[in-house]
Amino acid sequence: MALKTDKIVSPKREVETTGHEWDGLAELNNPLPKWWLYIFAACIVVALVQMLLYPSIPGITGYWHGLLGYSTRAGVERDVKALVAERAVSMDRIAALPIADVVRDPGLLQVANTSGHITFANNCQPCHGAGGAGAPGYPALAAGAWIWGGKLEDIELTLIHGIRSGDADARMSAMPHFGADAILSPAEIQTVADHVATLYGIAGAAPSAKGAELFAANCAACHGEAGEGNRSVGAPALKSRVHLYGDTRAAIVAQVTNPRQGVMPFWNTRLDPATIKSVAIYVHGLGGGE
Ligand code: HEC
Ligand code: HEC
Secondary structure (H helix, E strand, O other), X not given: OOOOOOEEEOOOOEEEEEEEEEOOEEEXXXXXXXXXXXXXXHHHHHHHHHHHHOOOOEOOOOEOOOOOOOOHHHHHHHHHHHHHHHHHHHHXXXXXXXXXXXXXXXXXXXXXXXXHHHHHHHXXXXXXXXXXXXXXXXXXXXXXXXXXXXOHXXXXXXXXXXXXXXXXXXXXXXXXXXXXXXOOOHHHHHHHHHHHHHHHOOOOOOOOHHHHHHHHHHOHHHHOOOXXXXXXXXXXXXXXXXXXXXXXXXXHHHHHHOOOOOOEOOOOOOOOHHHHHHHHHHHHOOOOOO
16 A cells, blocks of 8 residues: 555644554544653663763673763672671670670661571471471470579570480480380279369360379479479470460370480580570570570
8 A cells, every 4th residue: 555645634724644544533633741751762871871971881891881980789788798797796795694684785776686596497497487487396485384494594404404305414304105115004094184174274174083183293303293394304384375286185195105315405505505506595585594
């Protein structure tokens, strides 16, 4: 089809067409709006100036560095160096001070919390859950229901030596295998579980005089007369709503029959003293610290 530019008269004004016409529909050749053109031109100028000032055009062996010599990498390197130097000084001070003094210094406390958070995510979270929420067999660290103690020094000691960890100074305690070693008969285990169920507050648990008697004779030495627990032997409180192995009657029977005696690794060979203090401070601050 031959192109021919025509003028057609729109109801408002006369406009040139591009010469394209289909079935009587013509394409009008309206000029671009002025404001649009000016902004477009301004953008090109700004872009050219930026290309001149900042790193822009890639080459084969390098790139155009720009008249300002600006570099994000150099900036980051400078910041990281400064931070590492600052952190090293703080970590040295954390290592040297008793843990209770570390938390009294707001600057050191902040460094400890930041470093502790990272250490926790890398080393502790797989067992204790995000934020120390806990999981069956792995105690909640944010609930304030401590088995061994929730003061800064207690937590630090737990981390240094671990629990049943094989370290010479590990926290040790061993609940007897009442069922597996036939210290109690299966029927007696059911009866004492009746009593423990009332301490747990399990719905429908009824007091059992015989169960309370068995408890006093076999369990109270570690767990306390009223099931309040005993930190010196790491016996968890049973009169509690927070439990290591679950809050069902079946969990109680399983534990009395064959205690798990969970292992918490020791960290004195894997983390330096400042890092151990930092993660202890972080754990203390999760919500359950004493
Ligand atoms: C392999 C799994 C595992 C890892 C990893 C682990 N823990 Fe534990 N942790 C345990 C177990 C199991 C216990 C409970 C032991 C018991 O029965 O007393 C425990 C107990 C604790 C306790 C004592 C809690 C209380 O109530 O007194 C603290 C504190 C603790 N862990 C902190 C940490 C921190 C911090 C880390 C990381 C540096 C960590 N744990 C890594 C398994 C683990
Ligand atoms: C020598 C001390 C000791 C004696 C005696 C003992 N326990 Fe324990 N008990 C522990 C320790 C330590 C734990 C936690 C660590 C583990 O075994 O995994 C525990 C854990 C438990 C738990 C799990 C608690 C939780 O939070 O999930 C129950 C239930 C329990 N004991 C019941 C009993 C009953 C019932 C008796 C008596 C028949 C008894 N224990 C006697 C030390 C003892």
